[in-house]
Amino acid sequence: DAGVIQSPRHEVTEMGQEVTLRCKPISGHNSLFWYRQTMMRGLELLIYFNNNVPIDDSGMPEDRFSAKMPNASFSTLKIQPSEPRDSAVYFCASRNRRVDEQFFGPGTRLTVL
Amino acid sequence: TQLLEQSPQFLSIQEGENLTVYCNSSSVFSSLQWYRQEPGEGPVLLVTVVTGGEVKKLKRLTFQFGDARKDSSLHITAAQPGDTGLYLCAGFNAGKSTFGDGTTLTVKP
Numbered sequence: 001d002a003g004v005i006q007s008p009r010h011e012v013t014e015m016g017q018e019v020t021l022r023c024k025p026i027s028g029h030n031s032l033f034w035y036r037q038t039m040m041r042g043l044e045l046l047i048y049f050n051n052n053v054p055i056d057d058s059g060m061p062e063d064r065f066s067a068k069m070p071n072a073s074f075s076t077l078k079i080q081p082s083e084p085r086d087s088a089v090y091f092c093a094s095r096n097r098r099v100d101e102q103f104f105g106p107g108t109r110l111t112v113l
Numbered sequence: 114t115q116l117l118e119q120s121p122q123f124l125s126i127q128e129g130e131n132l133t134v135y136c137n138s139s140s141v142f143s144s145l146q147w148y149r150q151e152p153g154e155g156p157v158l159l160v161t162v163v164t165g166g167e168v169k170k171l172k173r174l175t176f177q178f179g180d181a182r183k184d185s186s187l188h189i190t191a192a193q194p195g196d197t198g199l200y201l202c203a204g205f206n207a208g209k210s211t212f213g214d215g216t217t218l219t220v221k222p
Binding site: 004031033042043045048050055056091093097099100101102103104105106107 | 143144146148153154155156157158161163201203205208209210211212213214215
């Protein structure tokens, strides 16, 4: 049983470049969450979707960040343009809405130079 | 805004010792989860507690949910080096979770 899949696992880019992070949730899960984790701020919820519809994007830091979920098995988080302060580990998690638990992917470590 | 405070932030102990980690909030949660995260990996679910006063045991780990469903504790008996990691509590309400800042546990052999 495959867990949440994220790609890439590591991304190094230069300031100003566009970054796209990808997530495939667990099959059958109908909620998807994007988080950012840093030493300073811990684990922050950026946005979450129910049945592919964005429900709460209040955690998205700026207009440079956008997220889409075109279908039940795929989501993207895009940063354009990227800045050094965006450097963090970005996690995707999914949940079956009948239960409370979330299951996390391995994360994407983003470094913006 | 629902906040979860975890204490202590860091804990370094010797193998065989017991420890307790606390997770406190002024908000009531419908359930609370505990996760463990190892370096380079995502958080892994350990347990969910739902009922006020509930106690769950997972081998040497004992989890308790406060009577008012605002706080929780994690107790580890006879800690082992394999218990080393970041322990996160998360309170669940209205479809989403609020995470504490975590407790970094180091168990020395």
